[in-house]
Amino acid sequence: MFGLLGPNGSGKSTTFKIAVGLLRPSDGRVSINGKAPGTLAARRATGFLPEDSTLLPFLSALETLKLHGALAGLSRTDATRKANELLERVDLLHAAKRRVKGFSKGMQRRLGIASVLIADPEVFILDEPTSGLDPLGAVLVKDLIGELRAKGKGILISSHLLGELENVCDRVAFLNKGKLLNEGTLEDLLREKEVHELRVSPPDSEAIKALEELARERGLKIVRSGSPMRSLEAFYISVLGKKDDTP
Amino acid sequence: MIGRTLAIAVAALKEALRAKLSPLAGLLLLLLVPWLARLFGQDDPDTQAWLTRSITTEGLRVVLPLLAIVGGGFLLRPTLKRGWTALPARRSEYFLGVGLTGFVVITLAAGLFTGGGLIANQWLDSDLTVTAQGEKISKQRRLDGALQTAPGRDAIYTWANPAYSEELVVELPERETGRLRGTIEYQLVWTREAPPRDRSPVSIWIENDGKRHELKTTVQSRYRIEFEGEGERGKLVIQPTDPVLIVGTTPDRVRVELSKVNSTGSMYRLFALSASASLLCLALVMLVRSLSTSPTAVLAGLLLLATLTLLPTLAPASQMAKDRRAAVAGEPDEEHWINLEEKFDRLPQLYPEFYFDEFLAARNVPDEIWSEVAIRLLAALLLLPCGAVLFRARQIAK
Numbered sequence: 338m339f340g341l342l343g344p345n346g347s348g349k350s351t352t353f354k355i356a357v358g359l360l361r362p363s364d365g366r367v368s369i370n371g372k373a374p375g376t377l378a379a380r381r382a383t384g385f386l387p388e389d390s391t392l393l394p395f396l397s398a399l400e401t402l403k404l405h406g407a408l409a410g411l412s413r414t415d416a417t418r419k420a421n422e423l424l425e426r427v428d429l430l431h432a433a434k435r436r437v438k439g440f441s442k443g444m445q446r447r448l449g450i451a452s453v454l455i456a457d458p459e460v461f462i463l464d465e466p467t468s469g470l471d472p473l474g475a476v477l478v479k480d481l482i483g484e485l486r487a488k489g490k491g492i493l494i495s496s497h498l499l500g501e502l503e504n505v506c507d508r509v510a511f512l513n514k515g516k517l518l519n520e521g522t523l524e525d526l527l528r529e530k531e532v533h534e535l536r537v538s539p540p541d542s543e544a545i546k547a548l549e550e551l552a553r554e555r556g557l558k559i560v561r562s563g564s565p566m567r568s569l570e571a572f573y574i575s576v577l578g579k580k581d582d583t584p
Numbered sequence: 585m586i587g588r589t590l591a592i593a594v595a596a597l598k599e600a601l602r603a604k605l606s607p608l609a610g611l612l613l614l615l616l617v618p619w620l621a622r623l624f625g626q627d628d629p630d631t632q633a634w635l636t637r638s639i640t641t642e643g644l645r646v647v648l649p650l651l652a653i654v655g656g657g658f659l660l661r662p663t664l665k666r667g668w669t670a671l672p673a674r675r676s677e678y679f680l681g682v683g684l685t686g687f688v689v690i691t692l693a694a695g696l697f698t699g700g701g702l703i704a705n706q707w708l709d710s711d712l713t714v715t716a717q718g719e720k721i722s723k724q725r726r727l728d729g730a731l732q733t734a735p736g737r738d739a740i741y742t743w744a745n746p747a748y749s750e751e752l753v754v755e756l757p758e759r760e761t762g763r764l765r766g767t768i769e770y771q772l773v774w775t776r777e778a779p780p781r782d783r784s785p786v787s788i789w790i791e792n793d794g795k796r797h798e799l800k801t802t803v804q805s806r807y808r809i810e811f812e813g814e815g816e817r818g819k820l821v822i823q824p825t826d827p828v829l830i831v832g833t834t835p836d837r838v839r840v841e842l843s844k845v846n847s848t849g850s851m852y853r854l855f856a857l858s859a860s861a862s863l864l865c866l867a868l869v870m871l872v873r874s875l876s877t878s879p880t881a882v883l884a885g886l887l888l889l890a891t892l893t894l895l896p897t898l899a900p901a902s903q904m905a906k907d908r909r910a911a912v913a914g915e916p917d918e919e920h921w922i923n924l925e926e927k928f929d930r931l932p933q934l935y936p937e938f939y940f941d942e943f944l945a946a947r948n949v950p951d952e953i954w955s956e957v958a959i960r961l962l963a964a965l966l967l968l969p970c971g972a973v974l975f976r977a978r979q980i981a982k
Contacts, residue, residue, distance in 0.1 A: 393596075395602035407587060407588065408588050
């Protein structure tokens with residue numbers, strides 16, 4: 338799983354469009370499973386979720402997935418079965434017959450992801466997959482991506498939310514104004530080798546004071562000490578629960 | 585490939601039919617002709633007939649192809665925003681699928697509009713577009729001029745004065761049925777010797793082998809009468825019956841119903857011609873659009889082209905304009921650049937004007953129109969794969 342990071346206009350989406358054969362590169366070479374982008378073999382191997390996933394507004398969610406199933410070469414029966422499975426997976430089964438026009442942005446995004454999944458491609462190219470999703474929706478999408486990763490699918494992903502990529506990517510690259518600034522594993526890029534963090538539980542104040550004293554005696558500088566704060570996302574999930582669906 | 589193309593076409597068609605304004609637009613197309621004919625024609629059958637014919641004709645000849653041109657400019661979306669739906673398919677399949685949907689929508693629109701014309705015919709008067717054979721009648725009247733007081737020409741009235749026992753005689757065209765039915769429109773001149781007597785100033789007879797029998801007549805308006813009766817061949821005699829009213833008419837105003845001629849058949853033919861020509865427009869616009877990311881630029885160019893060449897009635901280089909210029913400036917120099925207009929005139933027309941003129945003059949649109957329809961449809965269908973290849977080759981818009 339490879340993450341692309343960079344500010345707006347850095348070339349992330351353009352890179353993705355080149356990878357799916359919608360744009361031709363001015364320089365360099367791209368291949369998907371050894372095939373040139375845009376060829377039928379590469380197209381069949383690729384699932385692409387663009388940043389701005391505008392769906393056909395007057396089709397229902399089920400019809401949208403069946404259309405993508407038909408485009409992926411599934412029979413009508415298989416497409417219907419798989420569409421229903423995916424709607425359940427992205428928590429949209431209750432809205433299967435509703436027209437996409439009435440969907441919230443988050444629901445549309447989840448449907449977009451399901452439409453990519455129905456073809457079961459080898460490589461996923463996901464441009465800001467959690468953009469517009471509420472925290473629960475984002476967790477659902479992150480779970481889906483985790484499942485794909487566990488299945489051994491190749492994933493090329495971009496996101497503005499750095500924390501999202503931090504937890505899931507094997508490698509990341511930083512782009513700015515079309516230039517590659519840095520690239521490597523998260524371990525290589527993010528590890529602060531001059532600092533060590535130790536977390537203990539329960540927070541026994543006597544024991545912590547003794548540890549701090551020992552550290553000072555050894556000549557170490559204590560950068561921070563105290564109870565860590567949970568992230569707002571983690572708190573949101575603990576309060577609202579995963580089953581809640583806010584359209 | 586066929587399955588994917590059809591899947592895209594079906595999805596796009598569902599989109600088009602489920603749009604909020606689609607039912608309203610469909611209803612409007614269906615009811616436009618009867619509504620306008622009723623609204624502006626009031627209770628006058630002649631005006632209603634003219635409105636029904638002209639609205640239907642001009643709608644099919646001018647408005648529908650223009651709508652096809654405009655619609656085609658926006659139908660194809662080569663940007664990622666909408667086109668991404670087709671990414672699992674090849675983009676040529678997306679092009680063909682959307683093009684097929686456009687074909688279906690245009691045909692549906694043309695069908696609804698023509699249906700409105702048919703409704704107007706049935707609702708207002710079943711004979712509104714029943715035809716006569718003007719030229720043939722005119723020719724016959726010149727031959728049978730013994731009882732005429734003036735030579736029969738299309739635009740010139742022939743008058744019959746009852747004071748001198750004059751009658752108007754019209755040779756009947758070939759028919760396949762023994763039932764004779766039709767209408768006559770006439771003008772009246774009042775001699776002021778006495779007030780007019782009857783509502784109807786004429787009686788209509790059929791004369792065959794020297795024998796006459798009177799036909800049943802119904803007054804439709806002040807200057808229009810309908811006749812009906814038995815009679816296979818012979819002459820139609822219009823006899824003035826009021827001594828103070830001189831009756832005049834022209835061959836074009838004598839309409840005789842022929843067995844094979846009916847307004848429905850003519851409208852079907854106009855529908856087929858117009859739908860095929862509009863599909864050709866649509867395919868042409870899509871072909872150009874496959875190369876351009878800007879619909880407005882495509883539309884501007886195509887509308888200019890259509891205005892100058894494809895729709896000759898709107899073109900500045902029409903025959904009327906050329907005649908006027910020739911009258912003022914004399915014969916233009918063959919080598920002069922102004923001959924460009926003449927060259928434009930030689931380009932193939934989108935429509936043969938003749939058929940619409942025939943319909944507008946309440947005559948029959950002939951059967952030979954089907955070859956014209958086939959040529960246009962074939963050209964449209966050939967343009968689609970060409971556009972698909974070009975669309976496949978181009979990069980998508982950022």
